[in-house]
Amino acid sequence: MTTKVLEVKGLCKSFGGVRALRDLSFTVNENEVLGLIGPNGSGKSTTVNTLSGVLPPTAGEIRLGGHPVQNLPEWDRVAMGLTRTFQTASVFPEFTVREQVVLGCEATRRSRPIASAFRLKADRAEEQEIAKRVDTVLELTGLTALADAKVGVISAAEQRFLMIATALASGPKMILLDEPAAGMISHERETLTRMIRRICDSGTSVLVIEHHMALIMEVCDRIVVLNFGAQIAEGTPAEIRENRAVIDAYLGEAA
Ligand SMILES: Nc1ncnc2c1ncn2[C@@H]1O[C@H](COP(=O)(O)OP(=O)(O)OP(=O)(O)O)[C@@H](O)[C@H]1O
């Protein structure tokens, strides 16, 4: 049976007179990588911003594991298993890679009430749980060997992998990646492609925005295409590649 992790129904977002999202409806299932593609300004980042709670939608419903979350703040959505990265990387240069990932764990830690009488014991168990989680996430993102390196000295691509690792540290059911390959060269994009597949296989569904079509076509199970804020197509990579509306609006004849 297919389990829906994220359900989006009739999602609209306007900025004054600009209708950035026009009635989007799609789902992301368990063990699925969904691609979100479209021309510049078509509403991809706005979709991620409304799903993650950075922006309130003008209308529509967002369900996470069956629960409506469109009125909840960003941190509540993280605690419920929905996390994201941003289009531009933000890191703390003086931290080690491991310390930065531990920060990501704090997002869920703060939201879990612990009975004060058991506080110390719970804290110790929690520390162990966090250390284990951090190791798993570093492994998943290929950063184990860099765990003790200062964030400021690792490469730009490694910093982007670290942003993914930090988001994964909260143990999400769903991660939203906004242009994770920005600025990467070909072999780094290939590493990222394999990483996205591993993340999905480890139990975190993925929604990925990218302009690199080779990455999208290789890694996605399904793709949703936006143009001027409207959903113009949805299908498998093979279907999207052949779709006349998508070719005309975005892909061109060469894809
Ligand atoms: N905070 C904002 N205030 C006003 N208008 C905005 C805001 N954010 C986005 N927009 C507008 O909404 C539309 C969609 O923008 P969005 O950033 O979602 O596009 P995108 O598909 O992510 O583009 P790109 O591929 O360039 O990243 C654009 O017309 C943009 O100018």
Ligand SMILES: [Mg+2]
């Ligand atoms: Mg964008």
